[in-house]
Amino acid sequence: METKVLTKGFELDHLFRIGVYLDQGGYRAVKKALTEWKPEQVLDEVKKANLRGRGGAGFPAGLKWSFVPQKTDKPKYLCVNADEGEPGTFKDRSIMAHDPHLLIEGIIIAAYAVGIHTAYIYIRGEYELIARRLEGAIGEAYANGYLGKNILGIGFDLDLYVHRGAGAYICGEETGLLESLEGKRGNPRLKPPFPASVGLFQSPTVINNVETLASVPFIVLNGAAWFLERGLPKDGGTRIFGVSGAVNRPGIYELPVGTCLREIIFDHAGGLKPGRALKAVIPGGMSSPVLTADEVDVKMDCDGVAAAGSMLGSGAIIVIDDRTPILDVLSKVAKFYAHESCGQCTPCRLGTSWIHKIVKRMAAGKGRADDVDALIRLSANIKGRTLCPLGDAAALPVLAIAKKFKAELENAMRGNA
């Protein structure tokens, strides 16, 4: 079975232009949803498709939409999370660069289903050229009557804007994103209230990842049953896995949800370079706990990776070979989270800095006998004790490396000393 759904047209020249997109049958899903279905039917179909969020947390998209109150005297907002800051992740860039109208279609359908008339694409600041491409595509969509007032003559209005971030990982966290969009530092908010009831500008808000929304048009066109067949019964569709690190063919691979991690690394991404062996894999972006070489027979769906003690996250697979000291990997992890902690919660602000300090001294050959235990203790004390998931994102990979590679880390310290 052909597994490419979202990425199918990526090879086409100028797919990002609306003319080419329409020639490929583009905006058929919008037409179908808006002219043949009621909003609740769209919501129902997306719910049945078990589309789980592609950004990190894996929350079911249909359920998220249904939390937004139908009747409210406030405006409702849709925020597209295109912040893509999780190290190892580059799939959303690829969707927006090749097929921006697919994302716009998903946005229109989601907005229609939830009754939203204003949407923002929050894109990381570094993707400036892609932001311009999106703006070009949005202009074309307005000119062709897919955005703006009275879309397709059904009386539905939607305005869509691109909003660039400015280099802060924390703004990929949904409430950090909202703060940032409101013109503030990206400090995450205390939940509850959840964004579905009190979100952007104190109003009900849906926040979805780019790939999640780009999957929606296919559910509308082909139905929930078709979508489920492409993935698993509880986790429908395909996922765009981004593979990087020590493989022969790094890149994006769109495969059924639930594809085996070993197959992705060795078949699709071409395995490791000659003479090198697999040492470890980070399966879902840097914040997901590392898996060892004998833990890669895992199904890449939200529940499958969770059962293996890690998480599917953004589906960003970082492959580490046997020539890479695990202390080097730990150094990168420690440095990143110490830099990106917003500083709001003490366990995260101080904990990530302490971890970084300890790892730096280990790398400098000045590690102390109980340093690995100190890392375990420190990260266990961050975990679960912060407002937002950055605390866990910082703690869990350190915990996993310190526990699974304790002997190597202690040997490395002795060798260095």
Next chain:
Amino acid sequence: MSREFTADLKKRVEEITARYPSRQAALLPVLHLVQSETGFLSAEEERAIASLLGLPPIKVREVVTFYTMFTRKPLGRFHLQVCSNLSCSLADGERILRHLQAKLGIGVGETTPDGKYTLTEVECLGACEQAPCMMVNFDYHGNLDPEKVDRILKELK
């Protein structure tokens, strides 16, 4: 002396604020806009932006200092931002950083005396399939080795 923005820039600021129900929400886009015109955000620019958006200047300073892409000092004409995160370091991205330091004779965070280059180490740029990678201003360059870096620099005029 207070900074006065041109009528054209003020008009563009108003176009941006029209997208949001609150003027404060326009802050990040307006900072990007002003920085693209002036090269960096001085205290005068911060105050002028604060006044345009009806904010206390401290609200602007808070944001400028929170986000890594906003700069309060001038940068070189070409801002070289080299990724040093995991996927790039697995592809020996450190070699690229070392090469640029040696070639340009500056350290990370520094600008060449002629004002042509600024070298920065950055976190993941989201282009890990082309590791090691860097950005030159807003252009991405991937699959780098020292020779390719030399060719890229040669073409920067």
